[in-house]
Amino acid sequence: DIQMTQSPSSLSASVGDRVTITCRASQSISNYLNWYQQKPGKAPKLLIYPASSLQSGVPSRFSGSGSGTDFTLTISSLQPEDFATYYCQQSYSTPPWTFGQGTKVEIK
Amino acid sequence: QVQLVQSGAEVKKPGASVKVSCKASGYTFTNLYLHWVRQAPGQGLDWMGMINPSGGSTTYAQNFQGRLTMTRDTSTSTVYMELSSLRSDDTAVYYCARDPRTIAAPFDYWGQGTLVTVSS
Numbered sequence: 001d002i003q004m005t006q007s008p009s010s011l012s013a014s015v016g017d018r019v020t021i022t023c024r025a026s027q028s029i030s031n032y033l034n035w036y037q038q039k040p041g042k043a044p045k046l047l048i049y050p051a052s053s054l055q056s057g058v059p060s061r062f063s064g065s066g067s068g069t070d071f072t073l074t075i076s077s078l079q080p081e082d083f084a085t086y087y088c089q090q091s092y093s094t095p096p097w098t099f100g101q102g103t104k105v106e107i108k
Numbered sequence: 109q110v111q112l113v114q115s116g117a118e119v120k121k122p123g124a125s126v127k128v129s130c131k132a133s134g135y136t137f138t139n140l141y142l143h144w145v146r147q148a149p150g151q152g153l154d155w156m157g158m159i160n161p162s163g164g165s166t167t168y169a170q171n172f173q174g175r176l177t178m179t180r181d182t183s184t185s186t187v188y189m190e191l192s193s194l195r196s197d198d199t200a201v202y203y204c205a206r207d208p209r210t211i212a213a214p215f216d217y218w219g220q221g222t223l224v225t226v227s228s
Contacts, residue, residue, distance in 0.1 A: 031212070095158070097155040099152055
């Protein structure tokens with residue numbers, strides 16, 4: 001199975017900050033990488049797939065990049081509603097679909 | 109609009125089984141796959157398995173083999189996830205999620221989640 005590793009596990013940032021989250025796959029997954037946002041008590045929400053395309057309705061301050069084994073999710077100017085946990089997911093070699101362990105973005 | 113509506117919270121004793129439903133609407137039910145993902149308290153997302161509502165074929169994660177059964181009812185556009193021989197570490201929120209069968213097979217719509225608590 002392909003393992004997905006996110007870093008950092010958590011971060012503290014202020015409104016307006018630029019935030020970058022990284023996701024590394026244990027082997028090449030081309031660009032078959034998806035990003036989700038999850039707020040407490042809610043289901044995950046698809047943000048970006050594959051690797052760099054924004055899901056319909058997702059604000060343009062979110063962007064994704066990468067291919068092969070290394071990927072990044074960037075929030076260009078953090079907004080209050082962006083405080084959440086973010087997960088990457090690979091869908092290149094399935095089953096199983098595997099997720100990173102999550103990155104919690106907290107208010108500084 | 110696309111909706112996935114799940115059944116309500118459950119409390120079960122160890123060794124029992126639980127069956128959670130996920131009713132789909134707003135799209136052609138038999139065209140797209142549905143997955144189940146669970147999340148233990150304070151933990152990450154864990155893929156459990158998937159079902160093709162068209163023919164009913166299923167694929168399960170290795171660590172649920174033998175305990176997990178997914179079925180569907182095309183007359184009501186509903187999929188079911190049944191987990192047997194429940195243990196305390198099966199306590200989690202269980203989500204169904206739609207796979208639009210596009211490149212990278214993302215999960216584009218999710219149910220609201222069903223909390224299953226396993227406790228004696």
